[in-house]
Amino acid sequence: MTTSELITDYKNKLALKLVNTDGLVEAMGNDDIEEPDEAIYTYIFPYFHIPDTIEAAHSYICFKVNMTDRSNVNDWYENFTLTVWVIVNQALMKMKGHGGATRVDYLSGLVEKELHGSTIFGIKQLKITSNIEDNMDLHHRVRIMTFKTQDLDDLVGCG
Template sequence: MQLEEFFDYKNQLVQDLLTNETIVRLLSDDCVRINNPETLVYNQVFPYEYIPDTVERGQTFICCDVDVQRSVNKTFLLPVLYVWVFTHKSKLRLPEGGVRTDKLASEIAKAINGSRYYGLGELDLYSAKRFAPITDYQGKVLTFQATDFNRFTPSGKPVPSNRKQG
């Protein structure tokens, strides 16, 4: 793996989010269509854990990050993908009813749970928990688990001279 999957997973997730019209609409204050969803990256969608320092106006955010919880053996790793969804309390209630962060979490899970673009096999939703990063903001943190290769090829390092050959 050599950890380049961190980069790939985050890029894939950002792409999956920004190409989903429902998710993009939920990021806008009044749930209208956003013509250039890529403008949301590093403004409302972050490929790292982000907490706004000063809040000039209430907004909705999605952040993501990847950890490797453990190595199963020399062959497999267990990466964990975290997705934080949070919004200002003034934006929680959706115009049609319901809670914005609940709807966003649901749409994100629909978009990526079971995806084969993250690791080997399918990405699995592990948990969805409450998340309150700062005053007046509430949300959810979604945790997804995957399995990926630890090493793709032999390391290229020479075999120690004291190792038994053949």
């Protein structure tokens, strides 16, 4: 499998993992989703995207997967970086319950619990390496999380 095919596979696995994370899609606060898998390509994107015409306040989760380099220990391992953006419209930031967490923080916590330590990608666990809050624009708050892991290069042959 090429690295590009592997990245596509990882993105598909991640999208399914997110929509199947208990309570995640409901906590996004997007009232027009009836079934969690409807959120893929509507509010959960395997690339950075916010729809051009936004008529109501929504929450989004976007992610990208990159093979950044090879291990400096040996060439058999590829290093992968997963970047997740949790984006919430200011109008949806306040949540009831959940310990007073803002929606962007609560959603980020659900994503981190699901991904940190996971072996969804590769042979090693995903490890969170950064978790940064920022403003995208006047109306959207964002939390950007970065995870790293390693996988064996499929192109390495034995024998």
